[in-house]
Amino acid sequence: MVGRVIDSYIVKPLRSRQFLIILAVLIAVSMSIAYVASVPRNYERFMSLSTLGRGMMASDYYPSNTPDIGLGDEVLWHIQVYNRMGSAEYIAIRVKLLNADMPIPDDNMHTPSPVEHVYEMRQVVANDATITMPLKWSVATVTRESGDDGGRYVVIKEMLINGERISTDVKSKDGRNFRLVMELWRYNPESRVFEFSWLDSMNERRSVWNQIWFNVR
Structure with missing residues (x-):
């Protein structure tokens, strides 16, 4: 009974489509920040x-x-x-x-x-x-x-x-x-x-x- 409650209130939200979309956005933002940081800035020498x-x-x-x-x-x-x-x-x-x-x-x-x-x-x-x-x-x-x-x-x-x-x-x-x-x-x-x-x-x-x-x- 307890296991079913945990599965209902924790596991299902983690597998929800909304969570996966948010996770994908966070990963994309993190990758963008890392890319920008790795590219040399074009500034006046x-x-x-x-x-x-x-x-x-x-x-x-x-x-x-x-x-x-x-x-x-x-x-x-x-x-x-x-x-x-x-x-x-x-x-x-x-x-x-x-x-x-x-x-x-x-x-x-x-x-x-x-x-x-x-x-x-x-x-x-x-x-x-x-x-x-x-x-x-x-x-x-x-x-x-x-x-x-x-x-x-x-x-x-x-x-x-x-x-x-x-x-x-x-x-x-x-x-x-x-x-x-x-x-x-x-x-x-x-x-x-x-x-x-x-x-x-x-x-x-x-x-x-x-x-x-x-x-x-």
């Missing part, structure tokens, strides 16, 4: 580069409130790279010292500044991740000379970058309008070299770089 000041903000770039620095004044910046290329990327940050007349990267042709870099940092960036690299620098040695135009020029002969002493030879009139250019380079596993530009998801060429100006007292 890009990397970004930011140069932040001492307080990890777009400010406090110099020890004082002006871009004027003296010999030995320590400047601390933070270089941030965000990777949205769809896979881990091996990148290089190439730092270049320029004056106002030296060529910067070309945003139209996506070519880097032809000036040789004075310092380089390399790092692996996971997909959809941000890394931060400190850039601590100072002007170690300068010379002062007269130009053919009668002006006075400051020549930066040595810099100290992240504890490494580096020889340079860039001059600017009255010590004004020097700049550090930070270029983002990406390692191409096919060519096995670092390249300044890459193709995005629309097959268009992209590149990124920053520059910050300063004066030497």
Whole structure:
């Protein structure tokens, strides 16, 4: 008697057509969710580069409130790279010292500044991740000379970058309008070299770089 009651109130509903329809719908929904999750999303491929000041903000770039620095004044910046290329990327940050007349990267042709870099940092960036690299620098040695135009020029002969002493030879009139250019380079596993530009998801060429100006007292 008890067995018949159980069969009547439990087994029959489980075998009903309505239950089978609901079960089929649930299975179909589960399979759809699993399929969508397994298919790579078509999103824009890009990397970004930011140069932040001492307080990890777009400010406090110099020890004082002006871009004027003296010999030995320590400047601390933070270089941030965000990777949205769809896979881990091996990148290089190439730092270049320029004056106002030296060529910067070309945003139209996506070519880097032809000036040789004075310092380089390399790092692996996971997909959809941000890394931060400190850039601590100072002007170690300068010379002062007269130009053919009668002006006075400051020549930066040595810099100290992240504890490494580096020889340079860039001059600017009255010590004004020097700049550090930070270029983002990406390692191409096919060519096995670092390249300044890459193709995005629309097959268009992209590149990124920053520059910050300063004066030497």
